[in-house]
Amino acid sequence: MKASATDGLKPRKQPIQSRSGVTVEAIHEATIQVLLAEDLGRFTTTRVADRAGVSVGTLYQYFPNKEALLYAILLNHFEAMATEFERIASNAENAPLSDLAASIADAYVSVKMRNPEATKAMYRIAGAINQVRLSSDVFARMGRAVGEILGKANDASFADPKTATFTVLAALAGLARGSFGELGEDHGVLDNLRIESRRLAIAYLHAAASAGKNA
Amino acid sequence: MKASATDGLKPRKQPIQSRSGVTVEAIHEATIQVLLAEDLGRFTTTRVADRAGVSVGTLYQYFPNKEALLYAILLNHFEAMATEFERIASNAENAPLSDLAASIADAYVSVKMRNPEATKAMYRIAGAINQVRLSSDVFARMGRAVGEILGKANDASFADPKTATFTVLAALAGLARGSFGELGEDHGVLDNLRIESRRLAIAYLHAAASAGKNA
DNA sequence: AATATATCTGAACAATCCTTCAGTTTGGAA
DNA sequence: TTCCAAACTGAAGGATTGTTCAGATATATT
Numbered sequence: 001m002k003a004s005a006t007d008g009l010k011p012r013k014q015p016i017q018s019r020s021g022v023t024v025e026a027i028h029e030a031t032i033q034v035l036l037a038e039d040l041g042r043f044t045t046t047r048v049a050d051r052a053g054v055s056v057g058t059l060y061q062y063f064p065n066k067e068a069l070l071y072a073i074l075l076n077h078f079e080a081m082a083t084e085f086e087r088i089a090s091n092a093e094n095a096p097l098s099d100l101a102a103s104i105a106d107a108y109v110s111v112k113m114r115n116p117e118a119t120k121a122m123y124r125i126a127g128a129i130n131q132v133r134l135s136s137d138v139f140a141r142m143g144r145a146v147g148e149i150l151g152k153a154n155d156a157s158f159a160d161p162k163t164a165t166f167t168v169l170a171a172l173a174g175l176a177r178g179s180f181g182e183l184g185e186d187h188g189v190l191d192n193l194r195i196e197s198r199r200l201a202i203a204y205l206h207a208a209a210s211a212g213k214n215a
Numbered sequence: 216m217k218a219s220a221t222d223g224l225k226p227r228k229q230p231i232q233s234r235s236g237v238t239v240e241a242i243h244e245a246t247i248q249v250l251l252a253e254d255l256g257r258f259t260t261t262r263v264a265d266r267a268g269v270s271v272g273t274l275y276q277y278f279p280n281k282e283a284l285l286y287a288i289l290l291n292h293f294e295a296m297a298t299e300f301e302r303i304a305s306n307a308e309n310a311p312l313s314d315l316a317a318s319i320a321d322a323y324v325s326v327k328m329r330n331p332e333a334t335k336a337m338y339r340i341a342g343a344i345n346q347v348r349l350s351s352d353v354f355a356r357m358g359r360a361v362g363e364i365l366g367k368a369n370d371a372s373f374a375d376p377k378t379a380t381f382t383v384l385a386a387l388a389g390l391a392r393g394s395f396g397e398l399g400e401d402h403g404v405l406d407n408l409r410i411e412s413r414r415l416a417i418a419y420l421h422a423a424a425s426a427g428k429n430a
Numbered sequence: 431a432a433t434a435t436a437t438c439t440g441a442a443c444a445a446t447c448c449t450t451c452a453g454t455t456t457g458g459a460a
Numbered sequence: 461t462t463c464c465a466a467a468c469t470g471a472a473g474g475a476t477t478g479t480t481c482a483g484a485t486a487t488a489t490t
Contacts, residue, residue: 017349017487035424038256040343055439056479057451062483066478124342138259166404167390172391175382189381196382199422207418232457235467247452260448270469 009071009145012064023061026052028076031069035121040128045069072126073088074077077122077199079140081111097153097209101168104149105201108172109194112180120180142169164208168201223279225285239277241267243291246284247428250336255343260284266419285340296326300360312368312424313417316383319364320416323387324409327395335395357384371424379423383416390415 015021030052034043045066049056063069084107092100112119146165150158158164179193218249226239245267250260264271278284281309284392300320361380365373373379394408 001305013436015437019487020437023437044476046476057440057481058438060479061437079414126341127339128342162402163404163407163411166393166402167407167415170390171386171415172389174387175385177389178381178385186379186382189378192378199426200382200386200419203346203418203422204415207414211414232466234457259446261446271449273468276467281448312469351463407436 008064008071009068010064012060012062015062020062023052023054023058025118026054027059027062027069028072031073031117032121035036036071036117040112040124045160046144067129070129073118073121074125077111077118078142079106080114080152082138082141082145084111085142085149089145089148092149093184094154097150097205099158100149100153100203101201102198103170104146104168105197106177106194108169109197112176113193116180119176121181123177143155150205158209159211160208165207167208168204171200171204174195216261217296224278224283226277226283226287235277238267238269238273241269241279242284243287245338246288247333251332252289252341255339270313274424282344285344288333288336288365289340289344290353292333295329296323297353297356297360300325300357300364304360307364307367308369308390311370312420314373315364316416316420319361320387321384321409323384323391324412327391330426331395334391335383338395339393351385365420368424371421373424374426375423379420382423383419384416385410386419 006052011024027048029050030050034047034051038047043066045059046056048069049059052059063072085104088103088107092103097128143165146169147161150161150164175197176193179189242263244264246267248266249263253262258281259272261271263272263284267274278287300319303318303322307318358377358380361375361384365376365379390412391408394404
């Protein structure tokens with residue numbers, strides 16, 4: 001049996017009765033809350049269990065270790081994002097690049113806004129765990145979907161769609177991170193996130209497309 | 216005496232003899248190395264001291280606590296960035312927006328590239344400490360300098376320069392983070408960082424400028 | 431009602447960890 | 461050389477943490 005990269009991070013057992021489903025959900029929510037309330041150094045299995053109204057032993061029945069709690073949050077978020085992009089990719093007809101770029105930006109912002117606390121909590125995990133090892137397949141899904149969307153532009157084409165995809169997503173991620181961060185909250189940057197994300201995606205993607213014109 | 220937000224994070228004493236200057240520098244470097252070698256949970260004062268070839272006691276003569284080690288790295292990096300932007304702001308003559316945008320992007324990438332290990336180490340700290348509390352004045356310096364640079368465009372003007380500044384910097388940060396991250400290293404994204412950063416900054420800033428035309 | 435299985439509990443253990451401080455070594459001024 | 465302050469040492473203390481497991485409780489099945 002080959003050891004997977006995500007071994008020791010997956011849930012330990014599946015909830016069968018309904019009460020255990022409630023427990024798992026409570027632990028998820030508590031993970032986020034503890035992440036927001038304390039700093040990473042005080043993120044503790046005991047604290048999460050307390051906040052979830054559950055004993056530590058129960059927590060360890062569904063999560064093999066502390067890292068798995070963070071993993072679950074991260075994976076949830078990225079899968080929602082990937083799913084959203086795939087939905088757009090399969091629904092979109094050929095259209096002007098501006099429209100496609102806008103829909104990519106809107107999707108990104110929508111997912112981030114759907115659960116702001118989870119989003120903020122995510123940003124605190126960042127360096128704590130190896131993000132790639134945890135969810136490289138999810139990133140691949142996102143890349144493929146966005147690439148597919150870009151292919152539907154009827155007024156532009158990309159010489160290097162992979163790079164264009166990587167750059168938009170990374171730039172949107174940076175803008176969202178900055179806006180959700182504590183720097184932004186005081187200055188009302190969050191209100192502009194939607195419009196600025198659109199502007200950013202549209203402008204960059206047009207530039208990236210026209211860069212390949214004479215190739 | 217009012218308590219400052221950065222109390223308990225500043226260096227404990229200034230090096231007087233030359234050997235102590237060497238020690239402090241060794242601790243800085245060791246901080247980065249430990250950050251890269253182990254994950255955040257195993258970032259330990261003892262480990263940093265060992266790697267620096269120094270005893271823990273010595274470490275605590277210059278840093279009041281573990282957090283201060285991270286703070287020092289972060290502050291170093293951001294101050295280098297702010298200084299670079301200020302240098303550009305005071306040297307730049309009136310010029311086309313494209314040139315100014317390119318110089319902003321170049322400066323950003325240059326600082327990040329100057330010490331890639333420190334850059335990568337920084338990304339691991341992220342959520343571990345309250346970034347704003349630590350260095351909000353440095354961020355203000357960066358914002359002011361970039362705003363000043365944008366003001367020198369002789370072919371464009373900004374209705375909302377603060378937002379434009381925030382968005383470029385956040386987007387560039389996201390792109391850099393993604394490129395330095397482990398996702399990017401395998402795919403050679405780092406080679407494109409310079410050109411993509413330029414493209415991103417130029418495209419967005421033009422869009423942001425023309426957005427205020429009819430106001 | 432009786433049995434089996436799923437779920438939950440929380441005290442206990444071993445492993446670190448951060449930080450201090452009494453004492454030693456080193457560098458330079460007198 | 462003498463002497464003082466700067467710089468360094470590292471064992472020890474007090475506190476916290478991740479994880480386990482033997483037993484208690486709740487739900488489902490017969």
